[in-house]
Amino acid sequence: MVFGVGAYAQGLMQLLQGDGAEVSAYLTRSDRHYPPTLSGTTYSKEQYPNPCELLEINKPDFIVPMSIDWHTQEWTTELIKMDIPVFSPVGKGIQLESNREFSHELCNKYGIAFPASYMVHTAQEAEDIVKSTSVAYVIKNPLCSPSSPVQAMICETVEDTLDCLKTVDCSEGLFLQEYVGKREVGHVVFVSDGEIHSLITNQEYKRAFSGDMGVTTSIPLGGLAEQDPDDKYGLAKELIHPLLPWLKEVGFKGAIQVTAALHKGKWHVLEYNVRIGATCTAMLLPMLINPTELMYNVARSKPIAPQFHKNMKFSCSLALVGYGYPYVSVANQSYHVKLKEKVDCDMWWDYVAEDQQGCLHTTGQRIADIVATENTLDAAIIKAYKNIRKIQCYSSYYRTDIGQSKWPPGEE
Structure with a gap:
């Protein structure tokens, strides 16, 4: 059962259905209900404010949440106690994405390059840091959530940073991350049974207009993905594998997508996501042989051996x-x-x-x-x-x- 709405729920359902799975969706928001109905049975949160009742009736083999918000609901603890496998980390593992300062500190602990960053509570604090360091910053939400009042603002100059701070919503605080250039890329792995498995290297085009112009959008306008089980660009080796002791400690299982930038000849972490991602899901799954079985085993933290279609690179x-x-x-x-x-x-x-x-x-x-x-x-x-x-x-x-x-x- 997929937890989500819109194109991303429809896409995941259709791809798993094409792999022989029986699929359904719990519609977690009040809009974009039509697309998932084209790929399987759907149930709205208006029908089932608490999905645990629905899960008790349907008894799905596993659940795939499309957002980390599933982990902060009133019914989260009840769902976890049901022992239905979830394709997602549970507990502390979620913090790798949800809490930017936590992931920053984790990178420092394990020697992973991370741009200079600061957690602040007011725009004045942020302004003081910008003026004292004289560098540009990307302004981010400190706690990742679709409902956050802050969408990432990529400021390429000190002046741009100060201008954006005049209007930004600071009600949840701000996370300032030094701007380290445009040489960005992503890499996706599955973590299961204490092992890290590289899958794809990807690029997301997040600017609104051609020429990489305009504001940054919350969901990319386009993307590319390449089969990369051997980690040919070294992204997993430098930015994910050093986290293995922590991943084992918290019993992490699920996907990790790291977004990184090449700065001064070295990859730097910009952020981690603990889900495949809105656009990556639809690019990754067609490349995989038996994606349903693979995701089911990851949800149960069982040993996996991902295999790829040779003509879908x-x-x-x-x-x-x-x-x-x-x-x-x-x-x-x-x-x-x-x-x-x-x-x-x-x-x-x-x-x-x-x-x-x-x-x-x-x-x-x-x-x-x-x-x-x-x-x-x-x-x-x-x-x-x-x-x-x-x-x-x-x-x-x-x-x-x-x-x-x-x-x-x-x-x-």
Whole structure:
């Protein structure tokens, strides 16, 4: 059973269903209910405010939460006591993502490079640090959550940092992380039975517009992924494997995605996520042989041996978004959406619903996600762009430059 909504729940359900799994979803939010219904049975939190009642009835083999928020609900303790395997760390392991200062201290303890960072409670404290150090900072939420009042603000100059601090919401405090450049990349591993297994190296294009312009969005506008079980770029070796003593200590099982930047010839951790990620899930699973069995074994912390399809080495993801994205305050009329012709790759709807006449229309700014997986990077990119052009929606757009920068890893 998937805990989530929108394209990411639909995508995971459809991919596991294609692998032979019987899938369902517990819809954890009040919007984006339509897409998951296309891939399996769904249950809303309005029907079941406490999903434990639903779990008792359905008895799923395992649960896959799409967000770490599952760990802070009133029913969390009850769910954990049910002993249903969860594809996620439980307890202290969640802190690797949820608490930035904790992950910073953990990196310091195990000798992992991490940009100079500060936890502050007011904008004035932050301003004093910026002025005294004379460097630019990325302004982040200290406690990661979809409901956080702060979305990451990537400031490339001291002046930009000071300007952004004038309007940022400090109600939950701020985490300042020194800006160390644009040479970012990610790497995803599964951790199970005390072992770390490298899977893919990936790139996320988080800026709103082509040319890597505009604000940073909470969910990428596109991405690339490459099979990388041998950790060819050394990301897992430098940034995840040193954590193994701690991972064993807390009984960690699940996924870790590290996002890093190459700075002064060395990879530096920018953040860790303890889930596959919104766009990475759909790029990773088509590459894997028997992904359902693999995730089920990880959820139970059993020994695993990931295997890959030899002709599915690269993935490209693209997002189609509407006018004003990602500024949710911009009034956005609902528009009709249609496929001009059938797609020949993976595609999932997000803020889209079906009306009484059976027509699709937008309910928000993020419309659809396309994922193409092929044997070469060029083939994956070409196929993704060919298919996203088949979606018709007034005032929508997508980035036209995925793959033209930030790849291979370490490049701008």
